Amino acid sequence: MSKRKKSIFKSKGNKIRNLDTDILQVFNQNSNKLLNYKQIAAKLNIVDANGRNLVIQELQDLKAQDRIEEVERGKFLMVPKSHYYDGIVEVTTRGNAYVVCEDLEHDIYIPSRNLNHALNNDLVKVYVYKRKKNKKQEGDIVEILKRAKTEFVGVLQKSKNFGFVVPDDHKMYADIFVSPKELSDAQDGDKVLAEITDWPANSKNPFGKITRVLGKPGDHDTEIHSILLEYGLPYSFPEHVEAYASKLPIDITEEEIGKRRDMREDLTFTIDPKDAKDFDDALSFKVLENGHYEIGIHIADVSHYVKEDTALEEEAYLRATSVYLVDRVVPMLPEILSNNVCSLRPNEEKLTFSVVFEMDEKGHLLNQWFGRTVIYSDKRFAYEDAQEIIEGTTTGVDQPLQEAILTLDSLAKKLRKRRMSEGAISFDKTEVKFNLDQNANPIGVYVKESRDANKLIEEFMLLANKKVAEFIGKKKKTYIYRIHDEPNIDKLALLQGIITKFGYRIDTNSRQSTSESLNKLLSDVHGRPESNMIETLTIRSMSKAIYTTENIGHYGLAFDYYTHFTSPIRRYPDVMAHRLLQHYLDGGKSVQAEKYEEKCKHSSEREYMASKAERDSIKYMQIKYMQNHDDQEFEGVISGVTEWGIYVEIIENKCEGMVRIKDITSDYFIFDEKQYALIGQADKRMYQLGDQVTVTVKNTDLERKHLDFNLVED
Template identity: 50%
Template sequence: MAKNKSSHLEVVLIQLISDVLEKSNNEALNYKQVSAKLNITDPDSRETILDILKQQTQKGVFVEAQKGKFKLKDLKTFIIGKVDMTADGAAFIIPDDEFEKDVFVSARKLHNALHGDKVKVYIYAKKSGRKNEGEVVEIIERAKTDFIGVIKISDRFAFVIADDKKMMQDIFVPLSDLNGAKNRQKVQVKITDWPEGVKNPIGTVITILGEQGENNTEMNAILAQYGFPLQFPPEVEKEANAIPEQITADEIKDRRDFRETVTFTIDPADAKDFDDAISFKKLDNGHYEVGVHIADVAHYVTPNSALDKEAYGRATSVYLVDRVIPMLPERLSNGVCSLRPHEDKLCFAAVFELDNKANIINEWFGRTVIHSDRRFSYEEAQEVIENKTGDFSEEILKLNELAYILRDKKFKNGAISFESTEVKFKLDEDGKPLGVYVKERKDAHKLIEDFMLLANKKVAEFIAKKGKGKQKYTFIYRSHDSPNLENLGNFALFAARFGYKINMKSDKDIAKSLNYLMEDVEGKKEQNVLTQLAIRSMAKAVYTTKKTSHYGLAFDHYTHFTSPIRRYPDVMVHRLLAAYLNKEKSADAEEYEIAASHSSTMEKRAADAERASIKYKQAEYLEENIGNLYKGIISGVTEWGMYVELADNKCEGMIRLRDLSDDFYVLDEKNYCIIGQRKKKTYQLGDEVQVKVKKVDLSKRQIDFSLIQ
């Protein structure tokens, strides 16, 4: 064996020997005992075991406790972690143990591990001043085996070139496994084998997505890339179609009847799944009864049914630029469960008695039946608010007045108002973008949002207060931690360059100054950059059974109760709330924590898929505008380039540092800028620049700009 470089076989033997010594309860073993535990009887192989024991003792992996007897040194020589692939094919292993440092693994020592895989890594003895380096010895769990890409077919073989930038290898496909795919089509391929020492994995085509560049193909490719199925299994559709729309008299008898109370929905103009409605009634005592009625999905989707298992797996609906991929089949999402006007519908509700100052006098939670009188679009409801006339104007204007008071209380308590821009596309019948615009949020949007927040908050508080310590009731909360002060400090330094001050004395001071910033920045060129940076400095909201607060909303307890048609956590919340209202015992916390974690993961995937569809449409839009000049703002800086967001249409592309010929530029990460090494010219996040559309790569969803200096 080479003295300085361990072969892969040697690394595997070191691992096996380490496992034997680890299981020996700290008893020192000689090479014969180690060999016996490994079922090695061949004398030459036993000599190899002895050689390794001696060599690795010199390197500090083992210790010779007695003459000829060895123990594992009290150092971790192996770690478990996830592969984080770099652009050049090497990787860093992010340890499961947060107190361990990342380990660098060169491309040739990954041994077929791919981005995101869970692996076991042998750590080499560290040389002074060098970072931890290692070698993958076991792939414990693949992050994924399915990839999306373009297939290239020759006379003798075929390859799929993956869209995923982190997938460095082409996937070899035998001609017998094409399954009807044609040259240059976009396909989904599954890796079926990858022998040790072979450069490329072997796969089979499992789905033909269609021709490159076609809208349907590209949108389906995005869904497949992020692991969302393109259709519902037949048994799920069958189960959904068997559900009757007719509501029985017995079912109505067991519910609080709101069919004679004024009720309406307010949703986007193109929405088909209406999962929330508001009822309104003025009471004799001068107070107002406001009901937040949510589609009773849990009544129709029962635990462990085919529908339930499919909804759990998806965990969320996915909203791409031109389509919605629902969590539930259309029969439920747009039909049985959707709170369509002029139809009796089953709901789960949070009903509040409010005084004129939006103080809650009474609250009630339970199952209801409603009959929506009107379906408003946001635009129609906004017209009523602005013109003070129209259908149900008295009810909408009073709800808007109460919503303003609720909103004001929320911000006074320390909630943060993030108003980031939402990009929308005007598409032709083939899905081709004709224009890009920014969606505006007005009072009608905020009215609905404030009453949904109230329902979510009060449902969470109701359960949180029911039991403490070991007596607490298992529930699904929406948790949002306080921001990391180091991240927020960096953001505060950057915001100060634009003249904005962040007071970091307390959580309330932080929230107050962030809100002032958001008000001041509205409509200014730096609005989106500062908003996005502020959001990035915050913790990410997640689902959990832990009874924790929501920092961004300044609520002690918060949940998601209001969208069960499109979010599985809301379905779980309805089930748990119904059980506890029926005096049932607390549910299994471990089971629900696993479900909460899965829902958080799928929520992130759905958000990534949505962003990918926006990136694709932005690239498609600018492909028709190559050579055109635009004004923009620097929205991001990296070691290889700076991102620019165009002022007119919010499309984002990159100016690559290698294309800046007037100097050698490097990234100053701490100060969010790039600096020329000779002339010291600086390009700062938030700077205005003029760019030309240089190149568009639709398959990679990439836009390249040239800087006009």
């Protein structure tokens, strides 16, 4: 049984635990009322004389701190709200927290005793103490304004008359108490989904109920479903949504074709991952009489099928994105749409929304056209197939298709070179991929890099997204933008401090010098043992890209206007972008931004949750893979250094685990924060960020997604 499950008593000796926080909460809930000690004691269910005396004492302390004022003798009122702020809680793994407030320059430190039952990512009201010299800003959480989540995945520890759910989330610091009537059919040791229903002020633990039994810990499907539910992501469609989708008219009528530009005769093909089933985009290619090229970027016309104010639309909005886990895709749209009706499969007519460019051989854009089309895809290529054409190692592909791909590759390289010269940053980060057996067990790990075929598709999708956003943005009409702010100067300084130890540097004197030096850094580290670590740290130094109606441009791409238009099967913002583009092509007036801004915010949040779930699934598979390699030595790079140990990333498969400081037995090591190193006290041996080391597997924990290594010392 977890230590956290035991109940606490509000009163201990001659003190009442967290009394100051409880009193402040009472004042916050009665902000315009004068309250005396008897009223406060009554609201806190304190009935004994000793407890009331403690309330009187605490009121005087709060008055001395200027947190309440004595308006009349014995009657108190909350001070004006100048010391109160709203913000988001970020709980640390040690149980303390920080509140991030937009109105304050620095985050507010919240010791665990002042959390007042707030959980990670909750929106709260916080009281900020007057800051003392050389002290970090500290505060108390006085009210929870909005819970970020109330459902948690965890393992049930069941006793005779009750149970506790021990959450998987390491930032959830309290186990959930479950009474007998709320246990459902869950058994001891089951992995479950539990919902918090109440959290009494005098209880250390929240009360909850089990809403779903997921299965036994360690079972593959149980763990994958746990990852999805942990982030509030669904893994099946409601029956009414599936039923609605199955009844959609899917035949392409002559009447519908008559409303569109007919491009079925143009040479058209798709290039996608070999295991893809949802083909969002296709390219068409034609040489014009003037010698220029007509290039069509054709995108599945999802908004033709997904109409507003329908069950399908509501579900697509709620999901906002498809989720790509290691062994499965959780689609935004039901399979009949995502893999069938909307997927641009070969040898089938499809309805599309297209961007058509006229370009010269130097990759200069001469004309553009936007509108709805109908196409016929002649061929489906995997990236590997297209790469063979580019490298000249393929046979059996029709000459027109080969010439189209080679010409598009040449144009894409010119577009990319021009984009880089204008300040774009080249993030070609490697992807960890798995070979799975028929039971979804990992039997191999490999690292996938972006090659010319990938970059060909990328450049034309970027160009389409840019030109659509530019077309509307210059008309000053409300639209959906994908923005990326400039990097935080403090984060760049931190990055500089780390990469200096490897002999690299960045120049942050100007925007141009920053992007150029970042590109040089990414190029210089490519293929080196420390590459993945430095690429990851560089990405973390960047701002996060989000959706919004307020355009500020995209720093990483060096575009003044950018949107997401090219993947409506898997991204809801693209569906909105399609609808708005058609609205404006039809002569519509600018729409109100507020409605779309709220949808942009929701889409950004869902995208973030999906990316966390995707990372967790990779981590889970890496640990599962390493379970069968406990007798093998691996070469790795130290990717992180903390006071409790070092993180090591294996070079060949990117699996990351921890070597705990207590397991390094050759010396007594201490953490040197300035050097990002552990230093031995006897022989001064140093284990520093970026050092290459040899490790073996010590322990694999699938439930906690944690991997421990032993260090192989010389």
